[in-house]
Amino acid sequence: MHKIVHLATGFFLVLLNYSYAQTSGADVRNVHIDSIITEKMTRTGIAGLGAAVIVDQKVVWKKGYGFADLENHIPFSTSTLMNIASVSKTITGACMMKAVEQGKVSLDEDINTYLPFKIVNPYYPDSKITLRNLATHTSGLSDRYPFYTDSLYTNGRDAELPLGDFLKNYFVPGGKYYSKENFLNHQPGKYREYSNICAGLAGYIVELQTGMKLNKYSSKYIFKPLGMAHTGWFLSEVDLNNHAKLYSKDNNTVQQIPLYGCVTYPDGGVRTSVDDLSKFFIFLLQNGYYKGQELFRQESIREMLRFQFTGDHIPENVNPDKLNSGIFWATKMGGKRIGHNGSDPGVRTFMLSDLNREVAVILFANTSLSEKEEDVFFSLYDALYAMGLRIKNAEHSKKHLNHSFLTGQPEHHSN
Known part of the structure; x- marks a missing residue:
């Protein structure tokens, strides 16, 4: 049975008392971010949220807001586990790669x-049809709705x-x-249509050719080397005591929905923090x-x-200035960001960087909103990215000031 929590402004203001933060340096430089996030959560009914800001490939800020479990008032932190939907791709x-x-495989076989x-x-x-076609959503294979989501x-x-x-x-056939x-x-390579089942098929091929299930293979070559000690693909292999409850907003109520598994887990099954x-x-x-340490060859990740x-190699329905693709990632926000978004019942996730890889944001929310309120997630991302840009600019200014103080000369840069 679904559990329903009626929204009340006073209750959601308690979000302010259940936040966790870590910043680098004494100057927080994010005086407005708490009020922006808590206002949007209170207004829309997002139960819990976690985020990190990465500047020049280092985490400079991270924080949790609201609740991983509304009923038991368990705070949502940056260590809270959640399925991340299509970011899993x-x-x-x-x-x-x-x-x-x-x-074991070739992208073009x-x-x-x-x-x-x-x-x-x-x-x-x-x-x-090639693995490259699958990974760029140009294979001509399609998710058949509503069967795909209903079954x-x-x-x-x-x-x-x-x-x-x-x-x-x-x-x-048959x-x-x-x-x-x-x-x-449409002929493979000639037309792009986003497809979840392509990731399911690609993951299955990796399993066949490596002789390892995807969860074991990714654990060996990604999770363990990176120290992702709490990450897994299945409910049975993660700590459910640290797993966020999931919620869906309908009109003015937030309804708890059960955790779930998915047959085509390579398209959205990763559970992480x-x-x-x-x-x-x-x-x-x-x-x-x-x-x-080099965990993958540079040419693998560059490809x-x-x-x-x-x-x-430009599909007929794509303007590459607005939308381009890598291997299971794409440009977003009019071609200005790279990474992936994710959306599943009770789940909204972002893992996006600017094109120069200078400022990146990871954002988790354990609540689905109606289509008309979806823009709140993008505005939250924008606010976090703007904060990251401020932190980067402040660090840049500090570096210049330190150089000038130590040398008595301004720092010069060639064009």
């Missing part, structure tokens, strides 16, 4: 080379249907879930390095992060 992408690095069944687009039966979530537990069985039944509507009437995900994002922004839509 970036981890699937990193696993795929590690498999490329190991010679026909995926049927790797599969125990054959996937053929009935509109283009002679065209090959793949399992409340209260991890999904039991094996990923490979589902994919075979979805893509092979399968239980097969339909011509599972495919687009702001603290842990910050480590992964810094690793990407540093081209495979973390704390001075993952480079713009794929260039030259003759």
